[in-house]
Amino acid sequence: xxxxxxxxxxxxxxxxxxxxxxxxxxxxxxxxxxxxxxxxxxxxxxxxxxxxxxxxxxxxxxxxxxxxxxxxxxxxxxxxxxxxxxxxxxxxxxxxxxxxxxxxxxxxxxxxxx
Amino acid sequence: xxxxxxxxxxxxxxxxxxxxxxxxxxxxxxxxxxxxxxxxxxxxxxxxxxxxxxxxxxxxxxxxxxxxxxxxxxxxxxxxxxxxxxxxxxxxxxxxxxxxxxxxxxxxxxxx
Numbered sequence: 001x002x003x004x005x006x007x008x009x010x011x012x013x014x015x016x017x018x019x020x021x022x023x024x025x026x027x028x029x030x031x032x033x034x035x036x037x038x039x040x041x042x043x044x045x046x047x048x049x050x051x052x053x054x055x056x057x058x059x060x061x062x063x064x065x066x067x068x069x070x071x072x073x074x075x076x077x078x079x080x081x082x083x084x085x086x087x088x089x090x091x092x093x094x095x096x097x098x099x100x101x102x103x104x105x106x107x108x109x110x111x112x113x114x
Numbered sequence: 115x116x117x118x119x120x121x122x123x124x125x126x127x128x129x130x131x132x133x134x135x136x137x138x139x140x141x142x143x144x145x146x147x148x149x150x151x152x153x154x155x156x157x158x159x160x161x162x163x164x165x166x167x168x169x170x171x172x173x174x175x176x177x178x179x180x181x182x183x184x185x186x187x188x189x190x191x192x193x194x195x196x197x198x199x200x201x202x203x204x205x206x207x208x209x210x211x212x213x214x215x216x217x218x219x220x221x222x223x224x225x226x
Contacts, residue, residue: 032213034213034214036217041202041222042219042220043204043206043217043218043219044158044204044206044215044217045217046214046215046216049213049214051213090157090158100146100163100165100208101160101163102213102215104158105157106156107156107157
């Protein structure tokens, strides 16, 4: 069965500093990977996705993620964070065997400190 | 473009009362539909999903139920609410054979 691990439950970072949010997954077949962002009291918004092709994926708001098959990772990065990036971030995985369901990680709370 | 609506936005209900949350999607046909619950400070728990009218899959046994009376309408119900039903309920949709999901704004349910 698929699973998603987000090693850091909370990440504080100063404004304009770089940030990396870590995500590891377990799946034995080809995977599809996603990062979602959730602002307080709102639904989730898709940040970026990896379906195939280039392992470096660029998303909205200046975020990018790199798919690493050998390390089964899909870490999210931003070179310079802004106060408005303060939110909960969820990594998610699906595969061809269960395309109609997505497994979400527990989330990482990013706090940007002014 | 596609949009997804949920209502109500917030709800306070006493223990033992019934529940009905509604979700509708516009701008697409035959979507997959999902209900998630998010407890305070925690991740998403998939409750139900549907790949078509009248087709409901339950992921977690509980006192909740779901129905899909129309192609783009998904309803979450309960006959008698428990305190543990409190949380943030999210509806989502995806295209057939598509992998990314799109979420509604959510309903904050407090059971007192």
